[in-house]
Amino acid sequence: MSEISSHKEALKHSGLKNTKQRNSILNILEKSTQPLTADQIYVALINEKTAINLSTIYRVLNTLAEKNLIIKSSSVSDNKTLFELNSLEHKHHLVCVECKKIIMVDECPFEEYEKKLKEKMGFTILGHKLEIYGICNNCQKKNEKNNKPTV
Amino acid sequence: MSEISSHKEALKHSGLKNTKQRNSILNILEKSTQPLTADQIYVALINEKTAINLSTIYRVLNTLAEKNLIIKSSSVSDNKTLFELNSLEHKHHLVCVECKKIIMVDECPFEEYEKKLKEKMGFTILGHKLEIYGICNNCQKKNEKNNKPTV
DNA sequence: GTAACTGCAAATGGTTTGCATGCGG
DNA sequence: CCGCATGCAAACCATTTGCAGTTAC
Numbered sequence: 001m002s003e004i005s006s007h008k009e010a011l012k013h014s015g016l017k018n019t020k021q022r023n024s025i026l027n028i029l030e031k032s033t034q035p036l037t038a039d040q041i042y043v044a045l046i047n048e049k050t051a052i053n054l055s056t057i058y059r060v061l062n063t064l065a066e067k068n069l070i071i072k073s074s075s076v077s078d079n080k081t082l083f084e085l086n087s088l089e090h091k092h093h094l095v096c097v098e099c100k101k102i103i104m105v106d107e108c109p110f111e112e113y114e115k116k117l118k119e120k121m122g123f124t125i126l127g128h129k130l131e132i133y134g135i136c137n138n139c140q141k142k143n144e145k146n147n148k149p150t151v
Numbered sequence: 152m153s154e155i156s157s158h159k160e161a162l163k164h165s166g167l168k169n170t171k172q173r174n175s176i177l178n179i180l181e182k183s184t185q186p187l188t189a190d191q192i193y194v195a196l197i198n199e200k201t202a203i204n205l206s207t208i209y210r211v212l213n214t215l216a217e218k219n220l221i222i223k224s225s226s227v228s229d230n231k232t233l234f235e236l237n238s239l240e241h242k243h244h245l246v247c248v249e250c251k252k253i254i255m256v257d258e259c260p261f262e263e264y265e266k267k268l269k270e271k272m273g274f275t276i277l278g279h280k281l282e283i284y285g286i287c288n289n290c291q292k293k294n295e296k297n298n299k300p301t302v
Numbered sequence: 303g304t305a306a307c308t309g310c311a312a313a314t315g316g317t318t319t320g321c322a323t324g325c326g327g
Numbered sequence: 328c329c330g331c332a333t334g335c336a337a338a339c340c341a342t343t344t345g346c347a348g349t350t351a352c
Binding site: 170172203206210211 | 331332333335336341342
Binding site: 016021022052063 | 307316
């Protein structure tokens with residue numbers, strides 16, 4: 001597993017000690033295709049027999065977020081904090097307001113828009129988060145069946 | 152204040168009773184240029200001598216959000232839920248990761264991008280939220296003074 | 303060896319909820 | 328007058344924190 005050593009590098013580069021817990025957490029995040037809550041990470045680690053304390057997870061996540069190794073966001077529906085690896089290629093979310101499903105899309109419409117903002121307002125962009133709310137294909141079909149009016 | 156009656160209409164249209172508390176909350180949100188936390192609304196109401204209970208505010212906000220009269224979001228930095236009026240014209244946020252300032256911008260780069268998504272994935276867009284993280288003009292200058300390296 | 307890190311348990315704080323009362327339609 | 332809304336207090340639960348023991352470097 002070459003990923004582990006890359007985590008080691010990343011931690012070192014940020015002036016953080018290379019501990020078993022931090023590596024485990026980074027591994028879980030790396031494997032996930034979705035942002036995870038602290039608790040989800042906890043369960044994942046327990047499942048793979050990795051002993052760890054929940055408060056350690058919170059502390060590690062906050063530290064990693066401070067160093068910009070991971071990205072903190074938060075889910076509106078259940079008000080929990082989400083964490084994901086800060087990979088360079090970013091993803092965006094489609095959130096279905098009915099079934100709460102989250103669909104990832106990888107196209108990003110505005111590298112250029114960011115440039116414009118920088119020139120106009122002197123705002124240096126580090127990243128962005130785009131969430132699109134709507135109704136997914138499935139729920140739409142379901143609604144048509146039930147004759148449910150569109151708002 | 153013609154806004155009050157418009158709130159009355161909006162409430163009625165959603166099958167909600169027109170109460171003093173709901174109107175007061177909607178008024179506060181209407182006056183604000185930024186999304187507010189439940190607590191901020193509470194303080195604002197107390198300041199203008201409007202007696203209300205914090206749990207009522209939460210209940211009203213959640214009800215209004217369910218009816219899509221207001222929009223729920225959440226701030227990453229302090230993990231609180233934010234609420235704003237669901238006005239048709241939408242705004243976007245620039246969030247400075249250093250001073251936590253929120254700057255509103257009104258340009259939206261992708262009505263067209265939404266169209267594309269709809270065609271491609273059958274996803275009906277109701278709205279979107281764009282948050283751009285970075286460092287604002289001020290913090291940048293401050294950093295230059297202090298010789299702080301840019302990561 | 304020393305500062306950084308972790309585990310544990312208790313505290314914190316935003317949000318929700320049960321129940322009795324009040325008020326809108 | 329009926330049922331939705333509100334106030335109040337207590338519960339809830341995600342997250343944080345103090346402290347003692349441990350580990351990385």
